[in-house]
Amino acid sequence: MWVHFWGGARSVTGTMHMLTIRGRHVLIDCGLMQGRRKEAFEINRNLPFQAGDVDAVLLTHAHIDHSGNLPSLVRAGFRGHIYATSATRDLASLMLLDSAHIQEQDVAYVNKRRLRQGKRPFEPLYTQTDVMAVLPLFRSVEYGCPFEVVPGLVAQFIDAGHILGSASLVLDVNENGHSFRVLFSGDIGRKGLPILRDPQTAEQVDFLVMESTYGDRLHETPDQAKESLCQAAATTYQRGGKLLIPCFAVGRTQEIIYRLNQLWEESRLPHMDVFVDSPLAANATEIFRMHPECFDEEMLDLMLREHDRDPFGFSRLRYVRSVEASKELNTLAEPAIIISASGMCEAGRILHHLKNNIEDPRTMILFVGFQAENTLGRKLLDGQNPVPILGEHFRVRAEVRRADGYSAHADQAELVSWAQRIHRASSLRAIFLVHGEEPSCQALAQALGERIQGARIEIPYRGDKVELVP
Template identity: 40%
Template sequence: MSLSLAFHGAAECVTGSCALVETGEARFLVDCGLFQGSKSLKALNHDAFPFDVSSIDAVFLTHAHIDHSGLLPKLVRAGYRNPIYATRATRDLCEVMLADAAEIQEGDVAHLNRRQQRRGLDQVEPIYTVADVAPTLRLFRTVKFGERIEPLPGVAARWWPAGHLLGAASIEVVVTQADGPVRLLFSGDLGSGRQPLLPTPDGPVGVDHVILESTYGDRERQDLTAEARRDVLAEEMRQAKAAGGPLLMPTFAVGRAQDLILDLLAVMREAPELATDIFLDSPLAIEATDVFLRRGWNVEADKNPYLELRSAPRLHYLMRPQESDGLERLRDWHIILAGSGMCDAGRIRRHLKRLLWRRETTVLITGFQAAGTLGRVLLEGRRSVRIQGDDVRVNGRIRQMDAYSAHADANGLVAWLKARAPVAGKVFLVHGEPEAREGLKPRLVAAGFDERQLLTPTLDEVFALTATAASIVDASRRMVPGAAGKPDWRNSRAELLGAFNEALQGAPDDATREALIARLKEALTLPVRA
């Protein structure tokens, strides 16, 4: 098998992006990302890599988001010492993102170990620590958009603007084989092409195989201008203020936070009655903002639009935990942006824990929420959630605004792929939940692609490639096919416990409560108290 492609992440799910390419002469990864979502999926972050780390010759990185870069320090901790190729902006963002991810892991593990100790359970180790980040950064080698490099024998690569995030790229890879070259194109995460501060996604024409993200493959979004988007945001702010409490915005720290703040400030200039204090409660977002101030020059606008974030009187940066804790004293109308965007880590969980039960609270979700995450559970309408071991009643308003997504929708994905045609071989649909991938297929067929070209790999599936064909190679899998993109039994348990507690609290009397408990014990074959 001279050329193969394995999907060790972002297959059946939208996180953990990691593809392994073997050429016969070299082995390299495209991305090495953190899994997010259900606890079963996140558990893969702690497992050994499903490949021999010592055999990897290079890593090609599409962009800095943690689901694409977040396991690089783990790779280095496992012995990797070869180059990591990325654009300069991606490297600069990884410097702050990977350090933040390590600090969050250390903090979360310390919190978990206290609970484990109280329960008499074994202690756990973080996936990696802050000490692993500096050696990782030393391995980065920066590349320029459009520059062709030959990092490995028989392998050439070129980075194309993806329009998803500052520095984000699609990566074209040409592998020289005995019977001729094979051209692969990894889309990475593609932007909508409508974000005013990011370039239009681009790429080469006429490739052999395309590895295409499909996050929003089953849906189309309203095409809003920047002005219309701010109008929608203004209405959400107006309703949140009328509710009488804070507007809490779970925020992806890199890209989303900066764009949201620019629009919040613009709305406040246009509608002074909505003006209030904005608290950016995310050390990562604050440090990433510095990268945007240095690297955010927009060629089309001939300016750096992020310079406004350097000194805005209403904007407050909260770096220290005690500053974050101080927000507990605030009441009435104010705005808090905190990470993480899917509500699964970071300071957002503490704010949700203390604010969700209040009816005057508004939570505005502006990004994709993977299956099994707390953000997804809130959007699904759950009335009780479990946060850091505690049950929390959801009385606040849960709102969603999709206009800020940095991902192309179904129409954008189809348009980008059509512009790459002809595609001689296969189109691998990755980085999407099952419904999204299946929803994208008929759209691509309608656009002229052969249904037989469209493949939906499962986690850890391996394909042998020629210039025009791909055949499945048997591989051991870490999860049952179909499980990666779905909530797991832990999500079901949390839902059951929440519903049970609600039923107990809503029961008219103690006799009814005892009867409910007896029925549950009977179902579990536990002894029922006389």
């Protein structure tokens, strides 16, 4: 079996790996490349293979860097099944429609200025109509249920603990009379976080394809992250400003709401309103409520004990859906917390909140997730000043902070521990590190090499092709 690393190799966004077995082609994830907009647009638009030759897609989870280019794949001729857990199917349906809507809105906004300047208008990468052609292709498979993808390849989803419905992929391969097992990690979550179960591992694995997002660092503990959130709210309240939290609509937003709820019940949250300004986040929260099979024991116990308590809502919290209500937040005179997407500040309503508040020194911008290279979020964290927002440049007078403990990605110690558990039950032959920028990949490769004996460790480049043989 061959593995072709087409995306998410020595980078974080645009995850896409092609398997070739017995002349059939199976794609693992089909993510959207993000960052340098013109370059990313060209990569996303021009797939490096014939979409009509792909027999099936295995989707590890709903985040746009893993699912976001499925509409381009289908528009280019893919007609096979897209396999995912039911929670991933439900979330991806929402996220893809939202992605298309945001692209349409952002292009329309930019085109107003381009047309005034006599320039040719841009086109969105895909539209909501393109997304509607994707949705009938989904087939849901629950955790722990093996299924044949193509002849010679049986897949099974196990819980990755990253976001609702996220999975690692166990692949049992039978080719040329030989059998072996491959594990694709997907995005690996952290142990001990609220809401979701801890990541699972597999046994008898020969080859491991593993994410390395935070392969070069250690996170705050969940308790430290909660304190960082509490301090950010208190500081912003004292100076009468707005706390802007750019947040992934799925997973991170729900965790931040859960923590703010706890702080409110502990009487530690200042008396400031909290707004979730993201229709996607509001809808995604409803999907969370629909999939308790993904919750950990603590969350299930809470829901059983207190039937009338909503862990994703409290008295100071408001979900903002309409554009008009979103614009009204710009006129707020009182301190407030605004949680809005996208998490890397590449699209969505967060851009308008940044545009209206980034030059106010009372504002605080708190990052609670990974910021990929060349994104606006990374530029803000790196101290770039001024920064471009929606085609204009703004001085950064707001305070910028980060709270690493809210990451849904395992850190170096957690990644190494996860791989060690697999190796002890398997005797790994090779580990391929993906979904990480160069420093993270190299640091994790060194850490794994010191602790896992007998397995070669490789860091593929985009476009590399390797043959897995027993």
